[in-house]
Amino acid sequence: MDLMQIIILSVIQGITEFLPISSSAHLILLPQLMNWKDQGLAIDVAAHLGSLFAVIFYFRKDFRSILVSGFAPVFKLNYVEENFRLFWFIVLASLPVLIAGFLFR
Numbered sequence: 001m002d003l004m005q006i007i008i009l010s011v012i013q014g015i016t017e018f019l020p021i022s023s024s025a026h027l028i029l030l031p032q033l034m035n036w037k038d039q040g041l042a043i044d045v046a047a048h049l050g051s052l053f054a055v056i057f058y059f060r061k062d063f064r065s066i067l068v069s070g071f072a073p074v075f076k077l078n079y080v081e082e083n084f085r086l087f088w089f090i091v092l093a094s095l096p097v098l099i100a101g102f103l104f105r
Helices: 003-016 023-033 041-057 060-075 080-104
Strands: none
Touching: 003 023, 023 041, 041 060, 041 080, 060 080
16 A cells, blocks of 8 residues: 555545544445555554544643543642533543453453
């Protein structure tokens, strides 16, 4: 797979990641439709990680505010009540996945 194909797949991944359709399917379908050889799992993972890092970078101020608010009472810092609740809702919502991950390992 050459660099241009990887760039095209990355752009498709970036565009379709936030649409209510499977961006992973596009990473499979596009090479088949274009008669490219399979890019392999490493390229797929890199494309998804690129999307993740882009989202984290774009929302970095929000993530920081939520994270700081989650622990602010411990360190007696000022915080936004809404972000404090959101932090702990995220923690609580993650618990079932963590438990299932440990049980079905």
